Amino acid sequence: MALGIFTSSIAQGQTFKNKENGNITFTVVKDHDKTAVDNQYRSSTCWSFSSLSFFESEILRQSKKEVNLAEMFVVNHAYRDKADKYVRMHGNGTFAAGGAFHDALYVMKNYGMVPQSAYAGKNVDPENHVHWEMDKVLKGIVEAVVANPNGVLSPVWKTAFNSAVDAYLGEIPTKFDVDGKSYDPKSYLTSLKVNPDDYVVITSFSHHPFYSSFVLEVPDNWAAQSCYNVPLNDFRDIMSNAIDKGYTFAWAADVSEKGFNWKNGVAIVPEKGWSGYGKGDIDSLTDHALPQMVITQENRQEAFDNFETQDDHGMHITGMVKDQNGTVYYKVKNSWGNKSNDCDGYLYASESYVLYKSTNIMLHKNAVPSGIAKKLGIK
Secondary structure (H helix, E strand, C coil): CCCCCEECCCCCCCEEECCCCCCCEEEEEEECCEECCCECCECCCHHHHHHHHHHHHHHHHHHCCCCCECHHHHHHHHHHHHHHHHHHCCCCCCCCCCCCHHHHHHHHHHHCCCEHHHCCCCCCCCCCCECHHHHHHHHHHHHHHHHCCCCCCCCCHHHHHHHHHHHHHCCCCCCEEECCEEECHHHHHHHHCCCHHHEEEEECCCCCCCCEEEECCCCCCCCCCEEEECCHHHHHHHHHHHHHCCCCEEEEECCCCCCEECCCCEECCECCCCCCCCHHHHHHHCCCCCCECCCCHHHHHHHHHCCCCCCCEEEEEEEEEECCCCCEEEEEECCECCCCCCCCCEEEEEHHHHHHHEEEEEEEHHHCCHHHHHHHCCC
């Protein structure tokens, strides 16, 4: 059954402007199938939206099946298990609405998946995700439990917490019908032919050995999950190879820099960096095809070590374009709605920006070039 959410790829070689009357001319190198731009609205759940957007493209790639997966199914389960870990750690850890790509993999492996039609997760507002009150209420519950005012934890605190999550998002369905067939979350995931074990999360930082794995030190990695670590040149080759071979990938990055101009739909790193430029300068810079900064392992690491690169936002990279000077940009699908910028909810991030500001990516293991996969022990 067609769901009306499918967005076909744009033909290779097609040209377009970065925006109406814009000064950058992009030529499509590769553009892969994806689902419609969604809107996380007033929620800090980009990690779930970007992860499931990625898996929707994976399902399109592998089976040509159109699905709309339930982001709040992942959010609900992640919140429950995050609360359990936070209490077990006596409050020494992160408890917030943010998350990581690993969380979607974790939920899929342990709980399955459901379609949006079975679980919208919008009890507060039937049209939009509005989470600010919920986030504070849930934090208040776990803080009260950690404070242990009774001297011993009650046997019902998890019931109280889970009931609060369900009050805001709705109860998680255990049975539902899709196209006349009955499923539970695990059987539905099986029907999608997506194996969470086929997916890897990769980064590039020099404070850990390359061709190994380590727990990425960002606050939203509450579950302390590991990333594969590769040198920057390999990181670039993995991303480029993925797009070239027909894959997309989920992208976690810092979006707080001046060069991330959402309205113009462009993210850049000027050749001499952002220092000395004001907002007005950046508006102009992001509307012209300019030389980009050369990104090295050293300046990338320095930005991470100095907290200049943080794990701000999760997005979904679906293609590649080049500007009139031949500079590579990645096509980025965001989750801020399709009317919030001049590019219908997409962004074009220069390769320099992606190499500089990425914290990690998630992709199918077969998208990793074979020589790199062998060094990492990925089979």
